[in-house]
Amino acid sequence: MIYKEQIAEDYKQIQADICAALEAMDGKAKFASEEWNREGGGGGLTRIIQNGDSIEKGGVNFSAVHGKLPAAIKKAFGTENDDFFATGVSIVMHPNHPMVPIIHMNIRYFEMPDDTGAEPIRWFGGGIDLTPHYVIEQDAQFFHSKLKSVCDKYDDGFYPRFKTWADDYFFIKHRDETRGVGGIFYDRLKADENISWDNIFEFSKSLGRSFIDIYPELVNRNRNKAYSTENQEWQYMRRSRYAEFNLVYDAGTKFGLETNGRIESILMSLPPMAKWIYDFKPIPGSDEEKTLSLLKKGISWA
Template sequence: MMLGNPNRCVNRHAARPRTVGRLTPCRVASAAPPPIKSTSFDNFVDYILVLQKDILNTAEDLESKRGCKFVVDRWERDAANPNAGYGITCVLEDGEVLEKAAANISVVRGTLSAQRAQAMSSRGRSSIDPRGGQPYAAAAMSLVFHSAHPLIPTLRADVRLFQVGEEAWYGGGCDLTPSYVDEADTREFHRFWKGVCDKYKPELYDELKEWCDRYFYIPARKEHRGVGGLFFDDLSSSEAGFDVESFVREVGDGILPSWLSIVARHRDQPFTDAQRQWQLLRRGRYIEFNLLYDRGIKFGLDGGRIESIMVSAPPLIAWKYNVVPEPGSPEDVTLQVLRQPRSWL
């Protein structure tokens, strides 16, 4: 089975990102809470808006030969309530390097549901009323870049802030999902992120790398989705012992620099139809994780904006029954790595 659209670069003639316009609003609570007023929250929103623009410009530079541009779709969460928030979904498709790339902003305000409040309270957040009802604000920039080349790994990353009252928690990360594990690429990627982490706390890289390996795991397959990187959630400066906001901004700034040298090494290398087919099969694992295990997607599917949630899906995906690579082949080596995380330093 194969899903997707093989058409090439449908927006190649666009001179610049275009705005689709306002779409049907998502479902929100009928009684909107008073918005949280916070300078730090507003500053973070300003930061991710600039970050998104920088990422779009850099990604479009990769597609200069073909001229593919991002479609920019700004939407309102509730047109009748300006305090409810908005999103900016940006998608580039059918590029020479980027078969599908998405870099999205969401800025949301609302009231904690009992379910979400109970989940946060159970993680030790004593300020959260498990009955729900407290106003919250959340902001995030997330991206997924799916390469057209089997030797260029998928890049996933995000930075986000969640605030209730005067308390704020940050999350984010950056990780690679290769179709073929390249040891030099993977070591370089992990060394980059260790260098960022070492500025803040000596053991931080090891903690966040283990967190990433633990999170991006497909129990049904007994495989990890990729070769990891960083992942973190619910971090605050008072608990972490370092300036978490500065760290999160440095993570955001490092997302594309951690990956671009890998693109440069592989983008002009030839590849076979068999390698392309293997890439499509591995993308099947990617979407399996997203739909079965990813907390953010599962939460968003409960009343969220489906186009923005599913924009992370690969454009073409293949499944075949019981594929077993030849022992010792590059495909088999990749599977062995994904079944047992290892140190890349």
């Protein structure tokens, strides 16, 4: 039997391990930390890194909150209970180099009492996705292969199922393009005859720890490449797409705002600078056009 206190403790350790790995990789910037309390119950630790050698702005946030669900969320869950507990780690990294990708990851756990007084209603969720400013196919293949190996340790059906889920979730409908090259995404994952609660928890932690092997490798592959002013302008335009998704579609952003979360932590996912250029059209045959052609659902990367 796993308890919410143990889940929160292990998640907080994963936050610390990831921050140490990112500081070592960047070599210049250090994380600033801020503990906060949520009105209504619980709190968290926000850790922000800025103006580094490779990371322009990033956050690795931990939270463990509890209290009463807002009426709109309670209705969406189809329950009369409004007590809840939620804990998780959420990461977004915005690099300063156009050839280094943006990355997002979160692992989370949610629990609330059952209306009948039986075992609590609970589930795990999470995911990780990659948003390159320029799609480098070898990097996308490396990323997805790493995710597949994590998934396959627990259930060989996880990767194809969660990869499709990510393609569908990280999709900017009003642009008819994916946010990046996808990854994996899952929600309301519960124990069943195929997997125990303990194994789901171990899967969640394995996914969290995989960040340490994945992102520093991608940064180091690309951080010293030459780039032009035009490359950086394109980076700012791709960042604007990232901001659009997070503000219009992202479920975590909506949940945080609707449960009176800490606004600075919720919106730390936004890039430090982005640009919206009217009716931009990439040059035919350019790397920018190639990137747009690869922002599609259903591409097999692993």
